Amino acid sequence: MAETDLLTVEDRVALLVNALVDERDPFPVVKLFTPDAGATWLLTECDPDEPDRFFGLCDLGLGCPEIGYVSLTEIMSIPGPLGLPVERDLHFVACKSLTTYADEARIKGRIVA
Template sequence: MELLPQPILDQLAANGRANQTRIEAGEDTIDFAPVVKLFTPDGGATWLLSETDPENPDIAFGLCDLGLGYPELGSVRLSVLKAHRGRLGLPIERDLHFKANAPLSTYAERAREAGGIVT
């Protein structure tokens, strides 16, 4: 299974371009729903990604939880996620059944309260 197929990359890029346009216009950014959920099958890490940087599509923005009880909004390199192997040597996987039902900020608020991402 491909971690990030082209339709997902396209949506992440479109969201990033939309927010870049809003920033350049002096407007507030859009609180997009996560486009994709990634996780470590042999660990507790989870990422909910909503957009990529238009100037560097290897950098994605989203809610990152390394399984240590401190989820945070931030950026991550897609190339690092694609190359990562967990304790048992397993790669990061995409949750094929994930369907976002709220904007990223709502997931972040829930994660802070729970000490980890709740989907």
């Protein structure tokens, strides 16, 4: 699977803009998930100095989602139990800020988006 299957050029631009502006609680740009497991990522920013490093809400399906940094290369290397690759949610449109998603995820033990 290629990175371009998960992130479009427009996504990359939006992720970089979020990293460079002063807004400290942006809306997620993209949602990635494992179709055959419980892992989900809501990404808000891409590090301008390290293009493989992203910031967002990360949930590996263990009941403790957290905000932090993640490598897109590592995300792409995670197969689910059936060997299916990580996918992008093509229908995801963020309707709230990252911290609002994170607050809800902590209460529910998983990302609901």
